[in-house]
Amino acid sequence: MNDFAKYLSKYSKEITENIFKIFEEDKYNNTSLFQAIKYVIEVGGKRLRPILVLEFSKIFGVDFLYAIRVASSIELIHCYSLVHDDLPAMDNDDLRRGNPTCHIKFDEATAILVGDALQSYAFEILSDEKTHPDPKIRCNLVNQLAKSSGMNGMVGGQKLDLEAEKKNLNIEDIKKLQKLKTGELFKFSCISPCILAKAKNDHFKILEKYSSNLGLAFQIQDDILDVEGSTEMVGKKINKDQSMGKQTFITTFGLDLAKKKANDLIEEAIDILKVFGKESDTLIKVTQLVVSRTY
Ligand code: GRG
Secondary structure, eight states: OOHHHHHHHHHHHHHHHHHHHHHHHTTOOSSHHHHHHHHHHHTOOOOHHHHHHHHHHHHTTOOHHHHHHHHHHHHHHHHHHHHHHTSTTTTOOSEETTEEOHHHHSOHHHHHHHHHHHHHHHHHHHHSGGGOSOHHHHHHHHHHHHHHHSTTTHHHHHHHHHHHTTSOOOHHHHHHHHIIIIIHHHHHHHHHHHHHHTOOHHHHHHHHHHHHHHHHHHHHHHHHHHHHOOHHHHSSOOSHHHHTTOOOHHHHHOHHHHHHHHHHHHHHHHHHHGGGGGGGHHHHHHHHHHHHOOO
């Protein structure tokens, strides 16, 4: 592991500890449902979305105590989406993050409820005074997360994805689907620090563009790993897109051009970050990681 990978692994462990601190404060700790939630959070993940919230919050001078709650809320939404995506009615996966999926470890009903509870808890965190004393800011955060995760965001994208198996999608359809399914949670991760800091409109626009590039490049890399990776490497079943006849960036462009497109998007995203000077050094490395990651 290189120094930056070690740094990220420490960072993601700190985020996990902080998520559990919030659970403890709210005294959610001794039900069988909580045991299943704990399992889902403990198996880890890159914690990329919370890292984006925390790093942009540093740039905008947001208090860590506020930022970590927003960072936790987006990770909980992401975890809920993975638990539901793995269910037999959706992607039907047995393995996630190198471990049995929630419905395999527990059962389907528990996995549905884990997802439901994680989703509500994310909004409970955001609407709590501890997230920010200004109710307008809290309301904006709730509103933005609802939009990003709901029917015109991630859930809408997931529906398009489920329908994609039976359809012939063109590149614009694929981009739209991925923008909703994957891009919207990245958008929330990047603009929520602007909401917390009451940043000017220009900053919102810059970060929306950055997150759009990041989300697309992230998805292309996901498609690449589905073709080039191994189950041991990525911690989940691979070659799924092809076996389900899904159209992806790779079926459209071919592997080499897809890689080039992902790299171009990342270079452009890094250029956008330069406006923040030295303070964006960690973010630049995180951005590069999106296309160099092997899991
Ligand atoms: C069920 C409403 C609902 C939505 C599901 C997230 C999602 C939408 C589907 C997962 C399928 C998938 C492979 C999406 C591609 C992008 C993605 C979200 C990958 C997983 O995110 P990572 O790599 O995961 O950040 P870790 O485990 O590191 O947190």
